[in-house]
Amino acid sequence: DGGITQSPKYLFRKEGQNVTLSCEQNLNHDAMYWYRQDPGQGLRLIYYSQIVNDFQKGDIAEGYSVSREKKESFPLTVTSAQKNPTAFYLCASSMGLPSNEQYFGPGTRLTVT
C-alpha cells in the first residue's frame, strides 16, 4: 500500500527534552511538509522540503529542526527551545507543483509535561 506513515501515534516527553517525530512516504513524492495543529487554529506550516538535502522554514519554524537525507523520509525534531510543543503534528507529501494536492499521514500527538 502506498502512503505516509508517522510514528509514534502518541508521544510523551518531559519539558527540556528534544524529541524526533518520524515521517516516511512511499509515494515517490518530491515534496514533504510538516504542520502543527492546535484546536481552533487550523494547520500551520513548520518546515517544507522540495528535494533531498534541501528544506525551507514555514510560518512557525522556531524551536523546530528537520533533515531530508532521503527522498522518502522527513523527520522533525522538536527542541527544548519550542515554548509550547504540545500539539498534533501532521506530515504531508506532494508532487510539489502548485496545483498538486497534499497527502497526509495519520499524525503524531505530542504531549510535553
Added chain:
Amino acid sequence: AQSVTQLDSHVSVSEGTPVLLRCNYSSSYSPSLFWYVQHPNKGLQLLLKYTSAATLVKGINGFEAEFKKSETSFHLTKPSAHMSDAAEYFCVAGGTSYGKLTFGQGTILTVHP
C-alpha cells in the same frame, strides 16, 4: 497574498438533510482549491479538488463543490448527511510557490440522528 475564510466554525444538521459548508477565498490569481476532511485524531483526507477544468467538482462520499469566481466562493455540499460525515472540514487553497497550501480555520460538522 492568498487567504481562505470558512464562514462557519460549526454546522449542525440532521441525518438525511442537506449539508452546506461555506468557503470564500482571496487570491491575486486563480488558485487551486481543495476540501479536506479530518476525523478526530486522524490525518486529513482529500475530498475533492478544483483546478479550473470544471466549475462543479464531484468528490468522494457524495460531496461536491462549485467554484464561483464572481463570488470568490467554493462551497461544499452534500444532498443527504450521514452520521459518518461528522468531522472537521478544511477549505484549502494552493497555487503558490513550492506547493504550499493556505488553510481555512475549519468547520466542525455535527450530524444528529
